[in-house]
Amino acid sequence: MKKKVLITGGAGYIGYHLVRQLLKRKDVYITVLDSFLYEDSSLNEFKKNKNLSIIKGDICNLYDMVKVVKNADIVIALAAIVGDPACALDEEQTYSSNYHSTALLVQLCNYYKVKRLIFASSCSVYGASDILLNEGSKLSPLSLYAKTRIMSEELIKKNVSQNLEWIILRFGTVFGWSKRMRFDLVVNFLTANSFFAKKIDILGGDQWRPLVHVSDVANALFLSIFADGNIVSREIFNVGDNKLNVQIKDIAEKISSKIKKVRINYKHIPFSDRRNYKVSFDKIRTLLKFEAKYSIERITSKEINAVINVLKSGWITTGHKNLEFAKEINKIVGSKYCVPLNSCTASIHLALIAAGVKENDEIITTPMTFVSTINSILYLKAKPIFVDIKENDFIMDEERVERFITKKTKAILTVHYGGFSANLDKLTQIAKKYKLELIEDAAHSFGSKYKKKFIGQDSKYCCFSFYPTKNITTGEGGAFVTNNNKIFKRVSRLGLHGISKDAWKRYSKVGSWKYDVKEIGFKYNMTDIQAAIGLAQLSRYNELKKHRKIIYGIYSDGLSKVKEVEIVKGNNYSDPFQHLFVIRIKSKVINRNVFIEKMKEKNIICSVHFIPVYRFSVYKKLLTTKVKDYPQTEKAFQECVSIPFSSSITKKEATTVIKEVNKIFS
Ligand SMILES: Cc1ncc(COP(=O)(O)O)c(C=O)c1O
Known part of the structure; x- marks a missing residue:
């Protein structure tokens, strides 16, 4: 038997996403009741779906409501006049649509023995507060909209019959695209203004808002439909994510960093909107297992879409995206050759092999580094010889290097620290004098410069990291760059088992099944999924x-x-x-x-x-x-x-x- 879900206001901003999500399930029949006050085309793409019926009607009209509630198992009440400015336009209409309609709905749900009522409320019920608010916090409505949400919440709590499960969801400040757009919401409004007017006027700017993406809100509703009644019934949930509590000025800055030539005007004048609330979303995370997918954070839709495209492309391991990524790195760094790898550790290991490091060789390096630098030396049974660092930059003191050079010394492995560069002129001069190889652990220093030249630009052996904390990330990953074609070819080969030629091409039309193994190599290659993330990150360099x-x-x-x-x-x-x-x-x-x-x-x-x-x-x-x-x-x-x-x-x-x-x- 299909679950019969009624969504009032289902053709609206949130409704569109909810309908889209719910129609993916075959065990649900959806009825949308909507007055189409704003537009009637938002659900057109689903009209032919046999699991959906769309009915024009008014939540304040008894006849319209009886028609749809009597067959429903679950009712989701989204229809309302939403937002402070809209509610302020006509007080009487607001009471009618936002409160009296709830009274009618509750009566009908009780009478027709609906199993579950999910009611859309708002975090604006908290009004203004400097403390972190949870579902038990004091409510202090600052607008008619918030007041009518609280009145409806109270009505539901008091009047719903014993057998009817109710869930109240208090949405944070919603943002994002929908088929039926809303531009009265802060992120959407400021984005539109930045785009068209090239300016953002901010009144105050210190006010907190708990942001939540519209499709995440739909997901919270979706989870509420299917959640175990023993856990979620008769509960109120704030809908959002702790990491998305932001201040208006942060929103403005984030938007202005994405859209070119936008001016932010901060106006420190008294203003009417005093709402300011920072909300805890621990309860919904714990009980409903809800987590926001979308944020305005470091991993953007660029990285997400890049990964999706690779997954859809049918080629997910090392391939064309790797080549593109290597090309892009060379373009930014100015290096001649680049081999993307699965880590900086792998890159250092291969650099040492390519430099000819053998058992018992001594490698001059720093003790102020991550263990991978040293492990890579020890993989080859060579010996790290530590040189003390300088006070100002925590980098190996180049003036002390020479006194550690012996007959066994094969290479200098310097670490650029925290984005600062080692003294490459001096180290190059020492390396030349004693015929040593100079290897650079540049895990911290992608995009950094030494005397106006990018680190890696002129290097024979330079190793980058794209670990998540690094300047540019691929999830996990690294790269080797060199100015030497022979070394490039050797490192490319060593990174993929020691197989000759472009090993990855053997699965494609342009490749061949024949290959040779020239030497024992390693499985250090980067996947195209990682390279795609890297390309998206480089586009945001x-x-x-x-x-x-x-x-x-x-x-x-x-x-x-x-x-x-x-x-x-x-x-x-x-x-x-x-x-x-x-x-x-x-x-x-x-x-x-x-x-x-x-x-x-x-x-x-x-x-x-x-x-x-x-x-x-x-x-x-x-x-x-x-x-x-x-x-x-x-x-x-x-x-x-x-x-x-x-x-x-x-x-x-x-x-x-x-x-x-x-x-x-x-
Ligand atoms: C100085 C240094 N070298 C090498 C590495 C290893 O990088 P990866 O994790 O990409 O192997 C790190 C990692 O943080 C590092 O800090």
């Missing part, structure tokens, strides 16, 4: 770089005034695409560890880059490093903290971090 620069500037300004904090400033030959924001804690009272704990209490998660590698037990066993030989590395480790820094951190979040740092030391 300027936006991502600019964002990090802005946040870096905010931190620099805000923290330079805190005397217990010293910012790791880098060096004057770097032009970084900033990857980390590292500070040193100089307080005698609150040390680095206490600082991290205090930040954690405020939900601000910091990290440490890095725990010097010689401190890990496995290397203690393998190497004979003496901690006392690394005074700068040890001091840096004791004092350093990486505060939250990423492509998705907002200005507001950065300001909160600064405030909390100030509080800790005040």
Whole structure:
């Protein structure tokens, strides 16, 4: 038996998405009742579907309502006059459509023994508050719209009969496209204005709104239809996602960063809309297992669509997208050859092999790095020789390198730190003098420059990471770039089992089933799914770089005034695409560890880059490093903290971090 679902207002902004989603199920029959006050074509694409009937009618009309409620198992009440300005136009009509209609609906649901009533309410019932609000918080309506939602909620709670399950969903501030658009909603309104008028007027801007995408709202309704009544009946749920509580000014800035030449005018004048609410969505996440899919965050529809297109293309492993990605990297970096790989670790490993590193060779490197740098050396049974770092940039001190060179030294493996560049001129000069190879671990430094040249532009061996925290991400991934064609060919081959020629082409028309294995290689290739994400990220290269620069500037300004904090400033030959924001804690009272704990209490998660590698037990066993030989590395480790820094951190979040740092030391 099909579930018979009645949706009042089903041809509206949210209704369109809900109908679309529900029609994918074969066990549901949908009746839409709508007055078509705004337009009547939004559901045209579904008109022929035999699981849908669309009826013109009024929720205030007894006759219209009896006709549809009497056959329904589940009723979803979306129809209403929605939003403060629309409700303010005609008070009497608003009471009638938003409250008296609920009374009629409840009576009919009781009488016709409907099984479940799902009622659309709004988070605007919370009015204005500075605390995080949940479903039990005090309601303080600031508009007729919010007032009539609360009146209807109360009516449902009191008058619904024992056998009728009710669920009230309080939607956050909805945004996004629908067949029946609404431009009175803040994100949609500001987007349209930016596009056409090239300006955004913001009154105040500090007001919080819990945003939620219109198709996520439809999904919450969808889940409510099928959820277990023992868990969800007689419950109120806020519909949204904790990470989408944002301030109006953040929305404006996000929109202006996407649409060219938009001016934001902040007007600090009294205004009528005093709504300000930050809402908790823990309950819907826990009980209804609801999570918003859409946000205005770091992974955008560009990355999502790129992945979908690859999945649909029929070629999901290494292929054309890899070639395109490599080409795009070469274009940005100015490098000659690029091999996309599954990680930077793989890239370093292959670079060392291509550089001819063998068992017992010595590799001069830094202890201030991630374990992959050292593991890659140890995979080849070679020996890492550590050189202490410089105080200003945490990078291996090039002036100390020469004294560690022996007959066994094969290569220098330098790590560019946090976006800052190593002193490449000096290292190149040393490498030449002693006939050593120079390998660059540039996991942190895609898009950074050394003296006006991109890192990797002139390199023989340069390794990038596209791990999720990195400047550009592919989920997991890395790349090797070189100016040498022979090395390029060798690394390409080593990355795919040591197979000759373009191994991936053997499954395509242009390839051949015949191949040779020239040497024992590795399974280090990047998939086209990853490459597609990478291409989408590279198309946003300027936006991502600019964002990090802005946040870096905010931190620099805000923290330079805190005397217990010293910012790791880098060096004057770097032009970084900033990857980390590292500070040193100089307080005698609150040390680095206490600082991290205090930040954690405020939900601000910091990290440490890095725990010097010689401190890990496995290397203690393998190497004979003496901690006392690394005074700068040890001091840096004791004092350093990486505060939250990423492509998705907002200005507001950065300001909160600064405030909390100030509080800790005040
Ligand atoms: C300095 C350094 N090198 C290498 C890596 C390894 O990168 P991947 O995770 O892409 O292998 C990292 C990872 O964070 C790193 O910080």
